[in-house]
Structure formats: structure tokens, C-alpha cells
Amino acid sequence: MVSYQKFARDVGFIGTVQVLTSLGTFFLLPIITKTLGTYDYGLWAQINITVSLVSSLALMGLSMGFVRFLSSETEKKIIKEAVYSILFFVTISGFVASLLLYIFAEPLANFGFKDPEATYFIQAGSALILLSVIESISLFYFRVFRQIKKFSYFTLFETFGKLFFILILLEMGYGLLGVILATLIVQSFILLISLVIIVSQIGFFIPRFTHIKEYLQFSLPLTPSALVRWVTESSDRYLITYFLGLGSVGVYSAAYSIGNLIQLFASPLQLILLPELSKLFDENKIDQVRIYLSHSLRYFLLVTIPAVFGLSAFAKPLLGIFTTQDFLSGWLVIPIIALSGLLAGIFQIFVNIMFLVKETKSATYINIIAAISNVLLNFLLIPSIGIIGAALSTLISYFLMIVLCIYISMKHFMFDYYYYDIAKSIFSSFAMYLFVSCFVISNIYELFGVAAMGAFVYIFVMFIIGGFSKCELSAVKRYTRPRL
Incomplete structure (x- = not known):
């Protein structure tokens, strides 16, 4: 019980950090979109997804191997050997990958970005x-050995450090180059x-x-999985570029980044759940593994279901406030991607079971099926219904993955x-959706005010219909009771 309470506190702490980083992302979105416009923002989105693809290949799945093999390790000699062997290995692979992208930048700009000036x-x-591959392993060290506060502080600094330096360099007139330089400075x-x-x-x-x-x-079996996951999550940007151009990529990416905020609820579980499950599984505490999985799924859905309804209700105001009118056409992407994020979170909880029993090939096959379906659907839907087709392709692919x-x-x-x-959460979320949809929102103060009222409606309805357990209600009373 003590271990689970610590797990819950760590998840809560990480969740708070994720909320703060999401606020930082909110502030960063209008700074970049309103300064760069749809075309340059689309170019920045393309660079980001290209870096994420090549970085995942350079990592060769070793970040997950780090978590699986060292979560229950206590011998310092073995830890040192593992940490530095993986760090040295990914440094070499990351350098080679960076060099290859630098060399082949011109053909990528011509054929992938359809803009020679992007070279x-x-x-x-x-x-x-x-920087990304080395940073990934070094931060996984703090995650694996449960130094959650250090990991969280680095996460916060990365978000707000980028916000600070991007703002300065954009004000100095560096444009897109300033965004790239700011990211390099903070990650270094x-x-x-x-x-x-x-x-x-x-x-x-x-x-x-x-x-x-x-x-x-x-x-290594997870490396193809990372590749095909990238295809499912990000390849649509390349196909949108091919069919519609970089301007449409900018609109889609801005809406996608807002809808994808749902991932902030999955991130705390992703960061903490697998190390904890690995430790319990290695100690043959199978019943506790079931309890962790069950509670994680329940609490994830109790939070993300209303978040999906909320993002759907606020889709237009969010784009209108945090971007420009040029981006507003992508508002329908937000609820679709939000629902996709919920499905992705469910997948992340269940896929831990495959990692525990070391059935990584099955995870790879699932991702391959999802990736193929995503690409085929994108080719079918993007030419006919534009960026909405790309969002629907992502949603259908994630549905296949979780099934x-x-x-x-x-x-x-x-x-x-x-x-x-x-079921009670869905009912309460729908009641909240009907309530907040009655308001016309024109600025950020009204947005946060209505969002707060919507959260109250959700909690109130859940309380009335018995959506919270007696244990949860007693915990709330205990932590909110005035201390004399």
C-alpha cells in the first residue's frame, strides 16, 4: 500500500508538472504561429517530425531497454556499466544520424518538403x-531510478527555457532560425x-x-516499432505537404498540438508505470501488477474523457485565441486528435504487459498494422477531405492498435x-460539454473561466451519480480539511 501511495504521489507530481509544461506550450504556440505564419510554422513542424523520426531510429529502442533491465537493479557496478555503455552507444549512433541528415538535407528539402530553401x-x-538521443537516455536515468523531482525540473526547464529563448530570438528578428537555435541552446x-x-x-x-x-x-525489435509509430503519428505531415503544401501543414500542426494536449494525462503514467511494474513483476508480485494496471486505467480515463469533451467544446476558441485567423480552418482536427490521444493513452497502459513478458515482437506487429492502415487511409482521405482526413486516419489507426x-x-x-x-464519466462529460457550449468565448480570461466552471460541472455530476468511490471521497476530505 505504501508503494502504491508513493506511485500515486509521483504520478500526481508529474501530472502537475505536465500541466505547467502544457501552459508553457500554450504560450509558445501563439508566439511562434503569430510570428512565423502558416508556412514557416509548417516548415518548423516538418523539421520537428523529421528529427523525431531519425532520433528514434538512432536510439534503437535502448531507452526502453534501459527501463526494463535497470528498474530493479541495485548493484552499482552493473548500473555504471549499463548507463555508460548505452550513453556511449547512442552518442555514436546519434552523431552518425545527425551527419547523414546534414548531408542529405538538400534532397530532403526538394522531395520531402517541396522547398529547396528549406535545406x-x-x-x-x-x-x-x-542532442535528443543523448538527452533522452540521460533523462531516462532519473526516470528509471525514480528521481522524479529531478526529471520534472528538467522537463519544466526545457519547456520554459525554450519559451524564453525563442521569444528573445524572435524579437531579435531571427525567425525560424531563432526557434531552432533556442531549442539547441536549451537542450545542450x-x-x-x-x-x-x-x-x-x-x-x-x-x-x-x-x-x-x-x-x-x-x-532492436522495438526500433521498427518506433519507426512505424512515427508513421502512425507523424507521416501525415509529409503526405499533407505532398497533397496540400506546407501552409496546410502549419494549420494542421497547430490544431494537432492543441488536440494532442490530451497526452499530458498519459505522460505521467508512461514515465512512472513501466519502471514500477517491472520491479513488481521481477519480484513476482503479480496481484500488485494487476492493481497498478487497473487503477492506472481507471484514473486515466476519469481525467481524459472530460478533457476530450472539453477540448472539443473549446476547439474554435482555442485556435482563435492562440493562433491567427489563418489557422482557424483546422478547428475540427482538435476533437479528433484529442480522442486519438485518449486511445493512445489506453494503448500505452496495455502495451506495458507486452514489455513485462518481453513480447516486444507483438507490439511491433501491432504498430506495423496501424502504420500501414494510417498511410493507406491518408492517401485515400487527404485528397478528398484535406487535413480532416489526416486526423481521421490517425483516429482509426489508434483504434486498431488498442483493439x-x-x-x-x-x-x-x-x-x-x-x-x-x-460510463458515468462519459455521462458527466457530456453534461459538461452541453454547459460550456452555451458560452461565447473571445479571450483567454473567458476561456479559463468557462473551463473552470466546466470542470466544476463535471465533478458535481460525477458526485451526484456516484462516480467517485468512498475511498476517493475520504481522501479528498482528508487533504482538503483545514489544519488547525
Whole structure:
């Protein structure tokens, strides 16, 4: 029970951090969109997804191997060997990947971006790959060894550091290059500080790569999975560029970034759940594994279901307030991507079961099926209904993923899904949606005010229909009771 309470506190802490980082993202969106416009913002989105693709390939799935093999490790010698062997390995692979993107920037700009002038910006952004892969592993160190506060502080600094430097460089007239430079500066600083902390905790060590083969045997099957996940999540930007141009990519990406805020509710679980489950599974505490999965799914849905309804109700006001009129045509993308984010979160909870039993090939096959369906649907829908087609393709692909993932996972673990509580949450969320839809919102103050009232309506209806357990209500009373 104590362990679960600590798990819940860590998730709550990470959740708070995610809310703060999301606010930072909200403030960053209008700064970039209103300064760069749809075309340059689309170019920045393309660079971002290209970096994410190449970075995931350069990592070779080793970040997940890091989590799976070291979550329950206590021997310092083994930890040092693992940490530095993985760090050295991804540094080399990240450097090679960055170099290749720099070399092939011109053909990518011509054929992938349909803009030869994008070559310069792609080359500038190629260094982000090297920084991203090393930063990913160094931050995973804090996640694996449950140093949640340090991990959270780095996350906060990355968001608000980018906000600060991007604002300065845009004011200085650097445009898109300033956005890239600001990202490089912040990631370099985070990488430096995180490595200093790691060395101070475990010392410096020249690795012998003793277990790297074992790590790669687990991780390499996840590399195609990362590739096909990228196809499912991001390849639509390239297809929108091909059919509609970079301006449409800018509109779609702005709406997608708002709809994808639903992921902030999944992130705390993704960061903490697998290390905790791995430890319990290795200790053969299967009943506790079921409890963690069951509670994680329930609380995730109790929060994300109303969030999806809320983002759907606020779709137009959000785009109108945080971007310009040029982006407003993409408002319908927001509810579709929000629902996709909810499905993605469910998938992230269930796929942990495959990682625990080391059935990573099944996860890869699921992602391949989703990726193929996504590409085919994009080719079919984008020419006919534009960026809405891209959003629908993502939604259908995620639906396929969770159906297959739940089917396979249930062969290994069965746990309580709390169907009645989920139904009550949907009912309360719909009541909230009807309430907030009555308001006309024209500025950020009205937005937050109506959102607060909507949250109150959801909680009130849930309370009336018995959507919260007695344990949850007593916990609220305990933490909200005035202390004398």
C-alpha cells in the first residue's frame, strides 16, 4: 500500500508538472504561429517530425531497454556499466544520424518538403538529433531510478527555457532560425547538467559493453516499432505537404498540438508505470501488477474523457485565441486528435504487459498494422477531405492498435476495467460539454473561466451519480480539511 501511495504521489507530481509544461506550450504556440505564419510554422513542424523520426531510429529502442533491465537493479557496478555503455552507444549512433541528415538535407528539402530553401534550416536542425538521443537516455536515468523531482525540473526547464529563448530570438528578428537555435541552446544546457548529476551520483566509467548485446536483443525489435509509430503519428505531415503544401501543414500542426494536449494525462503514467511494474513483476508480485494496471486505467480515463469533451467544446476558441485567423480552418482536427490521444493513452497502459513478458515482437506487429492502415487511409482521405482526413486516419489507426493490444494483453493479464465508472464519466462529460457550449468565448480570461466552471460541472455530476468511490471521497476530505 505504501508503494502504491508513493506511485500515486509521483504520478500526481508529474501530472502537475505536465500541466505547467502544457501552459508553457500554450504560450509558445501563439508566439511562434503569430510570428512565423502558416508556412514557416509548417516548415518548423516538418523539421520537428523529421528529427523525431531519425532520433528514434538512432536510439534503437535502448531507452526502453534501459527501463526494463535497470528498474530493479541495485548493484552499482552493473548500473555504471549499463548507463555508460548505452550513453556511449547512442552518442555514436546519434552523431552518425545527425551527419547523414546534414548531408542529405538538400534532397530532403526538394522531395520531402517541396522547398529547396528549406535545406539551410534542415541542416541547422540536424544537430538536434544528437542532442535528443543523448538527452533522452540521460533523462531516462532519473526516470528509471525514480528521481522524479529531478526529471520534472528538467522537463519544466526545457519547456520554459525554450519559451524564453525563442521569444528573445524572435524579437531579435531571427525567425525560424531563432526557434531552432533556442531549442539547441536549451537542450545542450539540460544535457550538460544531467550528465554532471549522473557522474556525481555513480562516478565516471569507461564501459566494456558487457551487456549491450542483451540490451539490443530486447531493444532492436522495438526500433521498427518506433519507426512505424512515427508513421502512425507523424507521416501525415509529409503526405499533407505532398497533397496540400506546407501552409496546410502549419494549420494542421497547430490544431494537432492543441488536440494532442490530451497526452499530458498519459505522460505521467508512461514515465512512472513501466519502471514500477517491472520491479513488481521481477519480484513476482503479480496481484500488485494487476492493481497498478487497473487503477492506472481507471484514473486515466476519469481525467481524459472530460478533457476530450472539453477540448472539443473549446476547439474554435482555442485556435482563435492562440493562433491567427489563418489557422482557424483546422478547428475540427482538435476533437479528433484529442480522442486519438485518449486511445493512445489506453494503448500505452496495455502495451506495458507486452514489455513485462518481453513480447516486444507483438507490439511491433501491432504498430506495423496501424502504420500501414494510417498511410493507406491518408492517401485515400487527404485528397478528398484535406487535413480532416489526416486526423481521421490517425483516429482509426489508434483504434486498431488498442483493439489488437487488448486482445493480446488479455492472454497474459486480466484486471478490472471499471466499466460503470467509465460510463458515468462519459455521462458527466457530456453534461459538461452541453454547459460550456452555451458560452461565447473571445479571450483567454473567458476561456479559463468557462473551463473552470466546466470542470466544476463535471465533478458535481460525477458526485451526484456516484462516480467517485468512498475511498476517493475520504481522501479528498482528508487533504482538503483545514489544519488547525
